[in-house]
Amino acid sequence: MARQQQNVIEEVRDSIKSLWLHRKGNDAHAAVQDVIDALYSKDELKPLIMNKSKEGDVWKFTIHLPPGTGFAEFKKKSNLFSDATGGSVHIEKRGKAVTMEVMAEELKKNYPYSLYDPTKYDDMYLPLPIGMSAKGLIVRDLTEYPHFFTGGETNFGKSNELHVFANSILLYRPETFMIIVDPKSTEFAYLEGRALVVDEMGDVGELLEKLNEELDKRKKILKAANCVKIQKYLKKRYEMGFIVLIVDEWADLPEDVQNDLWRLLRMGRFVGIHVIAATQRPSSKTFEKFGDMKAMFYGRLSFVVADAINSRMIIDCDDAANLPAIKGRAIYKCGLEMMEVQTLFLDPEEAIKLYDKSNTCKVVNPIAIKQPRKMLPPR
Ligand SMILES: Nc1ncnc2c1ncn2[C@@H]1O[C@H](COP(=O)(O)OP(=O)(O)O)[C@@H](O)[C@H]1O
C-alpha cells in the first residue's frame, strides 16, 4: 500500500516536472494550475482557482475545493506546490474557500531585524516578530499565546530569536518589566540595566517565588476592580505593566522550581505574566513535566532538530526534522496555524545601538537590579 502511494507521488512529481520544464518564465499561477491538473487528473471536478493577486513577492490564490476534496488532504500537498513554484507555500482555510499564498522567491538565509516596522503593530500589547514566511513577516501578540516556546539543536538560532523578542519588547514596549534567566551568563549581559538578568541558577527559586507573590497581588487588584484579566483592567484605563520572563536553556532550571513555574504558566496569563522559553533538549530527564507544561505554550517554534521524536515533542509533528540545515530556519506553530519561517537576525551589538538612537527605553529601577534577590516587579 505504502509502495503504491509512493509510486503515485513519484508519478505526480514527474508530470509536474515535465510541465514545469516546458514552461517559460516564473509564473506561479501556471505552476499551481499544473500541480492541480497533475494531482486531480483522474477527477471529474478539480479544485478551481477563483482569484489571483500579487503583492510584492507574494502571490495569493483563492481556491474552491470540489465536494469530496477535504481541506486537510489538500493542505498536505503543499510541498508539491512548493516544489513546482520554487517558493514557500502557505495554505489556509477561509470560510468555504482556501487561500494559498506563494512566496515567489524562496525564503532567504538571512533577513535583518531592520525589516520589522513596529509602528504597524500598535494594536498589540506585546508584538513579537516571529520570522519571514510565505505570507511575509509574521508578527504575533505574546499576550494571546500566552506563553511561547522555542526548541531545536544548538547553533540553529534559539538565542538569536530570544534577542529579537527581548529587544523588540524592551524597545517598543518599555513599560514592560522583563526578567531574563541566562544560564550562560554572557548571552544577555548586554541587557543588564534594561532587564533583570539572572545568571545564578541558585537565584531562580527565589525569583519564581517572588513572581508568584506578585501574581497573587495582581489577582487581588483585578478582583477588586471587577476585572477577570489584565486586558479588561487596562481598558478601564487603570495601569498595570506586563511582566515577561525569558528563560534560555529551560532544561537547565533546577528541579525544585517546577511547582512555582507550573503555577505561573497556568495563571500568569490573566494577570499579565508571560513566559518565553528556549531549550535544546525537551526530552531531557530534568524536564519530565514538559508534556503537561507544553499545553500552556500555545506559540511554538522549532529550529532544526536531530530527529522526528524531538520535532514531535516541540510542535507535535515531524516537520522540523525535515528542515534544511539553515541557521534561523524554523517551523512556527500556533494551534492550527503552521508554517516555515526564517527568523530575523539581530546582532546584540546592533541592538544596543537601536537604544541609543531611539532612546525610548526607560531603564527599570536600577537599585532593584543590583539586588535581584530582594526585588519585586513594579506595578
Ligand atoms: N535568523 C538568523 N539568520 C541568520 N543567522 C542566524 C540566525 N539565527 C542564528 N543565526 C546564526 O547562528 C548562530 C547560532 O545561533 P544561536 O541563536 O546562538 O543558536 P542556539 O541558541 O540555538 O544555540 C548565530 O551566532 C548566528 O550567526
Ligand SMILES: [Mg+2]
Ligand atoms: Mg543559545
